[in-house]
Amino acid sequence: MGDLHSEIENLEAFEPVWNRKCEVCGEKPVVRATELCGPCTWGEADTANGAWWGDDDANRLATLRAKAQESGR
Helix, strand or coil, rough: CCCHHHHHHHHHHEECCCCCCCCCCCCCCCCCCEEEEECHHHHHHHHHHHHCCHHHHHHHHHHHHHHHHHHHH
């Protein structure tokens, strides 16, 4: 496993942000790293409504955050 902090940052970059609108089209949610919705970020309609982010991504991020908290990082 790589550096825990880096893994968390990498996942957080793609985490959906539901309280912001896309800078291009005004849709929600946006990709944290780009502040654009999924379709405006990747050009793929099937990424609308946060479809790029699955339960496995959310679970992985939660697990990493818990490990970081346990280790005091």
